[in-house]
Amino acid sequence: MSEKISVKVCLGTTCFVMGSANLQELIETVPAKYGDKVEVSGVPCLGLCSIDWEFSKAPYVKVNDDVIKEATVEKVLKAIDEKLAAK
Amino acid sequence: MAINTPKQTSHLKREILVRLIRSFLSDNFEEKTRMIPYDMRPKGHEVPYRCCIYKERAILRDRAIAGLGFSIEETEESELLSNLAAKALERKEPDEHPLTVLTTACKGCVPSRIYVTDLCQGCVARPCVNTCKFGAISVQNGKSVIDPEKCKNCGMCAQVCPYQAIQKIIVPCENACPVGAINKGDDGYAQIDFDKCISCGKCVSACPFGAVHEKSQIIDVLKSIKEGKKVIAMVAPAMFGQLPCSPAQLKEAILKLGFADVYEVAQGADTTTRTEAAEFVERLEEGAEFMTTSCCAGYNELVEKHIPEMKPFRSDTKTPMYYTAEIVKKEQPDAVTVFFSPCVAKRREALQNPNVDYVLNYEEVGAWFIALGIQVAECGESAFKVEASAESRNYCVTGGVAAAVQTMLPEEIPAHPVVIDGLTKQNIRDLKKYAKNGLCDLGNLIEVMACQGGCLGGNGTVNAYKPALKQVSSYVSASESIKPSEKVEK
Numbered sequence: 001m002s003e004k005i006s007v008k009v010c011l012g013t014t015c016f017v018m019g020s021a022n023l024q025e026l027i028e029t030v031p032a033k034y035g036d037k038v039e040v041s042g043v044p045c046l047g048l049c050s051i052d053w054e055f056s057k058a059p060y061v062k063v064n065d066d067v068i069k070e071a072t073v074e075k076v077l078k079a080i081d082e083k084l085a086a087k
Numbered sequence: 088m089a090i091n092t093p094k095q096t097s098h099l100k101r102e103i104l105v106r107l108i109r110s111f112l113s114d115n116f117e118e119k120t121r122m123i124p125y126d127m128r129p130k131g132h133e134v135p136y137r138c139c140i141y142k143e144r145a146i147l148r149d150r151a152i153a154g155l156g157f158s159i160e161e162t163e164e165s166e167l168l169s170n171l172a173a174k175a176l177e178r179k180e181p182d183e184h185p186l187t188v189l190t191t192a193c194k195g196c197v198p199s200r201i202y203v204t205d206l207c208q209g210c211v212a213r214p215c216v217n218t219c220k221f222g223a224i225s226v227q228n229g230k231s232v233i234d235p236e237k238c239k240n241c242g243m244c245a246q247v248c249p250y251q252a253i254q255k256i257i258v259p260c261e262n263a264c265p266v267g268a269i270n271k272g273d274d275g276y277a278q279i280d281f282d283k284c285i286s287c288g289k290c291v292s293a294c295p296f297g298a299v300h301e302k303s304q305i306i307d308v309l310k311s312i313k314e315g316k317k318v319i320a321m322v323a324p325a326m327f328g329q330l331p332c333s334p335a336q337l338k339e340a341i342l343k344l345g346f347a348d349v350y351e352v353a354q355g356a357d358t359t360t361r362t363e364a365a366e367f368v369e370r371l372e373e374g375a376e377f378m379t380t381s382c383c384a385g386y387n388e389l390v391e392k393h394i395p396e397m398k399p400f401r402s403d404t405k406t407p408m409y410y411t412a413e414i415v416k417k418e419q420p421d422a423v424t425v426f427f428s429p430c431v432a433k434r435r436e437a438l439q440n441p442n443v444d445y446v447l448n449y450e451e452v453g454a455w456f457i458a459l460g461i462q463v464a465e466c467g468e469s470a471f472k473v474e475a476s477a478e479s480r481n482y483c484v485t486g487g488v489a490a491a492v493q494t495m496l497p498e499e500i501p502a503h504p505v506v507i508d509g510l511t512k513q514n515i516r517d518l519k520k521y522a523k524n525g526l527c528d529l530g531n532l533i534e535v536m537a538c539q540g541g542c543l544g545g546n547g548t549v550n551a552y553k554p555a556l557k558q559v560s561s562y563v564s565a566s567e568s569i570k571p572s573e574k575v576e577k
Contacts, residue, residue: 011331013463017453018101021550022093042331045462055457056102056127072093 005038005083007076008062012045019071020059026076038080093551095136096297097450100150102127104305104454107154110172111309112458120155121169124148142191149189153300156307158187175306181445182302184281185434186291188269192298195275196258201238201245203231206252215244215253263293265510266393285392287385287510287537288431288546301431301547304445305455311423311445312345319422321411321443323352325429325483325542327562328555329449330456334562335468340461341452342469347422353475355411356382356482356491357569363404363488364495365575367532371500375400377521377531380488382406384432385537389510389518397522407482408433412442427452429483429545432537448547476569480562483542485509489534495574503530509539 007030009023030040048067049055061071063079103123110119124144128134137143149159151168155175162171209229216224216231223237224244231244231253245253260269260277268283269290277298279290291299311318320341327334338349359382370378381387381402390397412424425445426437437443447455456463478491489504496502505527507514518535521527538544543555550558 011464013330013453013461014457016331017450017457017549019093019098021554024551024554044464049457050460055105070098 004036005034005080006062006064007038007040007080008043008046009040009071009076010044010046010048010058010060010062011042012049014045014049014055015059018055018058020061023059023061023071023073023076026073029073030077030080033077034080034084037084094295094297096295099147099297100154100300101450101454101457103147103150103154104303104451105457107151107303108305108309108455108458111306116176117169117172120151120172121167123151123168146189146192149191150297150300153187153189154303154305156181156302156304158182158184158302159189159191159300160187172306176310178307181304181307181434181438183438184279184284185286185301185431186279186284186288187300187302188277188279189298189300190276192296193276193294194296194298195271197256198271198275199240199258199261200235200256201233201240201242202254202256203233204252204254206250207231207248208250208252210249212249214247214249218243218247259293259295260290260299263289265289265512265515266389269299283392285385285388285537286430286432286435287389291431292546301434301448303447303451304434305447305451308425308445308447316423317347317419317421318345319415319419319424320346320349320427321352321355321408321415321424322349322427323408323429323433323483323542324356324480324559325545325548325555326427326449326452327480328483328543328557328559329548329550330453330463332463332466333468335470336463336466338471339466339469340456340463343461343466344455344459346425348419349469349471350411350415351471351473351475351480352407352411352426353479353482354471354473355409355414356407356479357476358410359404359407359482359488360476360479360491360495360569361573361575363402364492366402366404367492367502368496368500368575371531376525377527377533378402379518379533379535380492382482382488383535383537384436385430385510386507386535388432388435389515389537393515394519394522397518400522400525406436407479408436408443409440412440416442429542429548430538431546448545449549450547453549474567477563477566478569480566481559483559484556485536485539485541485544486534487541488536489532491569492532494569494571497574497576502532505530505533507533507535508541509544510535510537 048060049058057069061068106123113119124147128143207230221237223234242255268280272278341349379401423444428446434446437446481487485508486506493502
């Protein structure tokens, strides 16, 4: 059994206002869909928005070490599926 | 449509606001503002949404104009953004109408009409032909055809088609407006009729091109703070469900923006609750069959403009914003007051209330936190001087106002609440009927919320509905109840 895929939804203020408010549903729906293969959590600011003008690419989600910019529910689910398929 | 669905248009509007605030706080407001469209779409940048980079920049320019607080309709196309930034600083008070339409962003959707799709089977039963009262449908070459001269857009044919082959094509803003105030003009672009508009903000949320904007007052507020004025925030109950932090942290975060003090509007809602309960008892004792609430600004404007016959049945009690602003101006007469609002409609109400100087919605407040890099979840805690009641903190949830009033009523005069959860064309017809008959067969206390879900569903909110509700509910359960021991005496 390989390691769990980790999904971190940034709930820092910038990400929250720019759209991660609408990603909170992932915290409920991902475990229901993938069971214990994926670990998902809302996390404090990942620090990605503070560099230069990168706030405009918020909200950010990290799937393992990959950063998803302007994240949407669909983008995150696609990234999880790709990681699972690569295993 | 679900409440508060995620939208790319919101992302664009918020990005513009952050950039405007940073421009204001920089050493060269005018030039930095002029550069916003070019900074967002520099040479060689991909063109995500429109036909070309020039069109994208033109629309971003217009979004910035709305962000500066001006009407797009009244702004010369040749005017430089830098000049407009300078003019924004000279403005003494906000515009009369809070909404503006960006013709550049408006798609000029195909007109609303009934359309027979390729799915039409040219069936034998032909319910469409038989149902049409206007004789507008005939079958030609084995398919139903609508005569546009005769069709009245009633949609009956679409309802009866067994193949669902007939569709009603809608214009989202027109379809969302409950009072017919936004329509495509002769040029094909949306126009708002301000004599009819009730500022409910439904068109702002509905337009998939983000073509309807609120004229922001953010520059006016920033300027007041920069001038060293005592600027005080009055935070409506819905705000406490918007950001990932505690209410005390939110207060601290708002103080960091430069506000001198923060009041909870729920404090004023306590007065609304008591006054409205007393009024309800008085009215029913005098023989009235029902009363409606009066705290929703969108509903109040609806009554003024479209259902004047409802006035005798609407509570005379003032809104929580009214009482809160009165308290603030009494305690601190030199204060500049800013109402933190979930919706457009409160901007109209504020314009009519000399005690409320400016209004910001939660998108604007959120953008301000981003611009200053304030992490609300890492802020310290700052307690409110006056603790509002649980019932009043729950005003922002549909049914919350009626429930608060109910708490204060004597047992002999029970309320049977009827909740209008978001204004629609249908329930406006119902309200007209109640007013005309002087009777509502469903109950005697009608709570009207223009937005579905209550204020938490307002067009200016940032949080998704469910988590916002959860957050507000936990704040409410941690609060003391308004004293039912002070119930209205019969």
